[in-house]
Amino acid sequence: MAKAPVLTPQAEDFPRWYQDIISKAELADNGPVRGTMVIRPYGYSIWEQMQAEVDRRIKLAGARNAYFPLFIPESYLTREAEHVEGFSPELAVVTVAGGKELEEPVVVRPTSETVIGEFMAKWVQSYRDLPLLLNQWANVVRWELRPRVFLRTSEFLWQEGHTAHVSEADGRAYAVRILHEVYESFMRDVLAMPVVVGRKTAKERFAGATNTMTCEAMMGDGKALQMGTSHELGQNFARAFDIAFQSAEGQQELAWTTSWGVSTRMVGGLIMCHGDDAGLRIPPRLAPVQVVVMAVREDDAVIDRCRSLVDELLAAGIRVESDLRTETSAGRRATDWELKGVPVRLELGPRDLAEGAVTMIDRIAGTKDAVPLDGIAIRLHAALDAAQTALLAQATARREERTAEVTTIEEAVEAAATGWARIPWRAVGVEGEAALAAQAITVRCLVMPDGSLPPADDTPGAVAIVARAY
RNA sequence: CGGGGAAUGGCGCAGCUUGGUAGCGCGCCUGCUUUGGGAGCAGGAGGCCGGGAGUUCGAAUCUCCCUUCCCCGACCA
Known part of the structure; x- marks a missing residue:
């Protein structure tokens, strides 16, 4: 399908x-x-x-x-x-x-x-x-x-x-x-x-x-x-x-x-x-909803267990929401929570209940596992921490990969087509900045090689970060 | 402001060339069957076709005017 x-x-x-x-x-x-x-x-x-x-x-x-x-x-x-x-x-x-x-x-x-x-x-x-x-x-x-x-x-x-x-x-x-x-x-x-x-x-x-x-x-x-x-x-x-x-x-x-x-x-x-092609991905420390508990079937035992699970997680300091809308298909609801970027989804159905388990879907790690209901809060805290770390690592890796060290304006323009360029500010200057602007590329900021802030506009050794910008 | 498009149910679009009173997908409502990755079937509701004037027996469709919106070029959290 x-x-x-x-x-x-x-x-x-x-x-x-x-x-x-x-x-x-x-x-x-x-x-x-x-x-x-x-x-x-x-x-x-x-x-x-x-x-x-x-x-x-x-x-x-x-x-x-x-x-x-x-x-x-x-x-x-x-x-x-x-x-x-x-x-x-x-x-x-x-x-x-x-x-x-x-x-x-x-x-x-x-x-x-x-x-x-x-x-x-x-x-x-x-x-x-x-x-x-x-x-x-x-x-x-x-x-x-x-x-x-x-x-x-x-x-x-x-x-x-x-x-x-x-x-x-x-x-x-x-x-x-x-x-x-x-x-x-x-x-x-x-x-x-x-x-x-x-x-x-x-x-x-x-x-x-x-x-x-x-x-x-x-x-x-x-x-x-x-x-x-x-x-x-x-x-x-x-x-x-x-x-x-x-x-x-x-x-x-x-x-x-x-x-x-x-x-x-x-x-x-x-x-x-x-964000990715499945939707938003919100880092757990920010997420208004860190975990959603989804009832997969319209079944009293399932619904009751979902409710008690939510209470348990709230008590454990997790921002959790329940999704008991069993009149809507489970697939649709799963897609919706992914769109909204909720870091972890717990799916609970009769099958899980019989095994004393819950299906845990990690939005950031991309994993789906049956995990025991016993000690679930501890496992969730670990997953949320890992997700927070992974998102920062991914964003950092992308920035490293897509940032080029260059020395000429031409190279900077080329790099800006897909990412950022780092170029000595003296190789750009006010004229270079104007030339870049003509191609919708801007000097985002100046930094020192060690990452510190240049104390002045013309501090020797400053590096310009050049990119297209929103 | 300069150039290029578009205005049609909530959203996205077709219909316009070759006038005949509006259709599709999604969404919505009702019912039944469903429910572990966007469910299926059946039945429904919903539109002064951006506004005005004109041509015509008849205009979403043709003509003129107006309005609005979108896209691309100079600033900005």
Whole structure:
């Protein structure tokens, strides 16, 4: 009974595969306004898991959550020249409200440096008020011409951190700390995604920043995805909003600020990093559902045992869900859970019950075994740990395989057709970067040979990571 | 904005050239048989054919106008 594949195979049409999975795994729908998305319950539960893990790390780094308004006076945006220039093409501006033309239009926030800057100025008087470490979870709007669900939508959800410090060194250290201790660690340890942590070139820098740092991940098709950024804003916003403080020496000084964010784009990254032709594959530490217990037959003993098994696994600290919909065929349900990327499926039928066993299907290892119900929780924990490790190993192996060490632009272009190129930055330069851009290839970031962050745009020995990107 | 397509049940499409009042697959509903890898059979529900004007006895189909959407080229979490 050879059926048509559930999803368009990745090798046939990767973008189509991506759209298929979003629809069939019930992650999201397109919204009624072009470029908007509706995040469905399963997709949102993935985002909630991400939020919880990132939020915990942010708080460990000392920042606290607050909330600033969606509407920003248009005049705020214009105070920082580069910032307004960078964002004006994608701003949504409200000019009419309450049935009247507004005296001053308000913009829907594309990011909140400006409003937050205004309030930081109010709250910061003394060096004793610093560092001021804020974060907010919010939606932002950047009008997009070429939207893609989760990857590039006109409205998206994110976390934006905003901090103010007494010195450039303090601000820099904090921006770097967030990059490593919050973002990189979350992506590697929870999302099972190896990321390259690097410095953006001047061309790719955030509008208004003095330095932008990034986490770049490789997707299943070899393209790069920016998973998160952390910016040093220097004194640009402090100057524009007068975030000033009196130092221990009694001097008036401008603060040094940072901002940093990750968004629902990470959901898209997760899909494209780990997904396969059977659907999503969610790393266990992130998975909203780690194990599903499926009743194979409509049979009271089977159903009862499924229920008690679920209770047992919940008590063992496993995120488990039951599937007792025996009116739907077992094959269909198995396919659905695979699409949704649940790491382990336990199938229980009369045959298993008779043997005191359960059929365990490991989505990541690709195995199917009869295992004793006795001690199942311990076995599951081991399987989930192994799956987490395997996903990171697979993604890392792919990135290694598809990254080429090159020395010329021509070689970089060739490598970017299937993956990434590492090329000495001095062999590219600003002219080379422009030449690559003409072929839709970008310098994702600069790194030092030992993997550390280049301290400056022109640090000798820096290596450029060159790739096509989402 | 420049170039190329498309608007037809919830989704994906055919029908248009050669006008005659709408069909297929999936999904949905009901029933029976099923259930260990997307079940089968039977019976159903569901469509002002993007909008407007025109030609015609008659328009999804021909003509004109409008609108919207999609794909490819310059920015972005």
